[in-house]
Amino acid sequence: MRPLVATIDLSAIRHNYAVAKRCAPGRQAFAVVKANAYGHGLGEVVTALHEVADGFAVASLEEAAEVRALHDEARILLLEGCFEAAEYPLAAQLGLDLVLHSEQQLAQLLAASLSRPLNTWLKLDSGMHRLGLDEAALRACHSRLQGAAQVAEVNLISHFACADERGHEQSERQLEAFLDLLDLDFAQRSLANSAAILTIPAAHMDWLRPGIMLYGATPFAELSAAELGLEPAMTLSAQLIAIHQVAADDSVGYGAAWRAERPSRIGTVSCGYADGYPRHAPSGTPLLVRDQRVPLAGRVSMDMLTVDLTDLPAAQIGDEVQLWGAQLPVDEVARAAGTIGYELLTKVTRRVPRRYRNA
Numbered sequence: 001m002r003p004l005v006a007t008i009d010l011s012a013i014r015h016n017y018a019v020a021k022r023c024a025p026g027r028q029a030f031a032v033v034k035a036n037a038y039g040h041g042l043g044e045v046v047t048a049l050h051e052v053a054d055g056f057a058v059a060s061l062e063e064a065a066e067v068r069a070l071h072d073e074a075r076i077l078l079l080e081g082c083f084e085a086a087e088y089p090l091a092a093q094l095g096l097d098l099v100l101h102s103e104q105q106l107a108q109l110l111a112a113s114l115s116r117p118l119n120t121w122l123k124l125d126s127g128m129h130r131l132g133l134d135e136a137a138l139r140a141c142h143s144r145l146q147g148a149a150q151v152a153e154v155n156l157i158s159h160f161a162c163a164d165e166r167g168h169e170q171s172e173r174q175l176e177a178f179l180d181l182l183d184l185d186f187a188q189r190s191l192a193n194s195a196a197i198l199t200i201p202a203a204h205m206d207w208l209r210p211g212i213m214l215y216g217a218t219p220f221a222e223l224s225a226a227e228l229g230l231e232p233a234m235t236l237s238a239q240l241i242a243i244h245q246v247a248a249d250d251s252v253g254y255g256a257a258w259r260a261e262r263p264s265r266i267g268t269v270s271c272g273y274a275d276g277y278p279r280h281a282p283s284g285t286p287l288l289v290r291d292q293r294v295p296l297a298g299r300v301s302m303d304m305l306t307v308d309l310t311d312l313p314a315a316q317i318g319d320e321v322q323l324w325g326a327q328l329p330v331d332e333v334a335r336a337a338g339t340i341g342y343e344l345l346t347k348v349t350r351r352v353p354r355r356y357r358n359a
Contacts, residue, residue: 006348006354010358016210017031023208027204029054032057032214033057039347040215045214047359050070054074057077060080110144112150117150119155120152121155122154138181139184155187165221171196212342217232218341235324237321239317239321240315240318242267248264265309272301275348276349278339282337283297284296284336286328330344330345
């Protein structure tokens with residue numbers, strides 16, 4: 001087999017869920033497992049959290065059905081709601097909690113013939129302007145849902161735009177907009193994503209929505225996952241499959257984009273952009289060989305990348321290379337590549353085998 005694997009530590013995910021719960025004693029938490037549990041494997045993550053999670057949050061009916069097949073009783077929140085009228089009966093069959101972010105969705109729900117009433121979550125556009133109703137529209141929708149045969153609970157939800165920037169005034173305004181609606185009768189309320197769970201106690205409400213923190217990455221630029229008490233769940237590791245001596249001023253890789261400033265020792269690693277490693281990662285992005293950081297050298301290829309081993313003469317073919325993980329935080333790699341940990345984790349492709357520890 002090609003020497004590349006994503007090792008997932010499921011005990012780390014359970015630990016990180018517990019961290020979220022400790023931040024807000026007495027609250028419940030939807031574990032966000034959309035996008036194949038941020039690349040970690042939806043089925044395996046749901047199974048690992050089966051005994052501890054209060055609920056799960058997903059982005060599609062397909063994801064919801066996969067979660068329901070694994071968990072008969074957990075609440076499952078469909079974050080974007082249904083996309084067409086024909087989906088509402090299936091949502092009822094699956095027993096979902098359904099976000100309503102538009103008047104069209106509300107009308108489709110109220111026109112649907114359902115096997116059971118649904119828990120609904122009216123989404124307030126509190127300032128992000130991506131999905132949701134403004135205050136006036138939400139108040140009108142709230143009154144239309146009261147007593148409807150299709151509705152069990154009427155709940156309130158919103159999403160922060162800038163909670164990952166501590167002290168941002170936008171978060172204050174969004175919290176105020178959310179609180180201004182609490183004169184209405186809502187059964188449950190949810191506002192806090194990972195960043196707000198960790199730093200905005202006033203936003204904790206009834207239900208938390210931990211996402212990126214579950215997987216041991218930080219939502220903040222200035223606070224590391226370790227500082228937040230989080231444990232990395234995924235370690236992406238490959239091997240050195242070749243080593244070459246390169247003369248000073250020789251180039252390496254496509255486009256001759258990297259040139260040796262000295263006689264150099266270049267290692268080839270069994271991972272590329274078809275595996276999910278960012279093609280745009282610049283030379284100098286760190287990788288780990290024999291517990292030492294070594295820099296990426298040249299452009300990332302589809303199936304391989306190259307590293308400068310000149311300062312690590314002991315490195316040899318067959319050595320493990322950590323792309324990110326337990327010893328090299330994914331957030332550090334993401335910063336070097338000009339992106340965020342969310343993107344790196346979710347882009348690890350299906351051809352990379354996942355192996356699970358501490359199931």
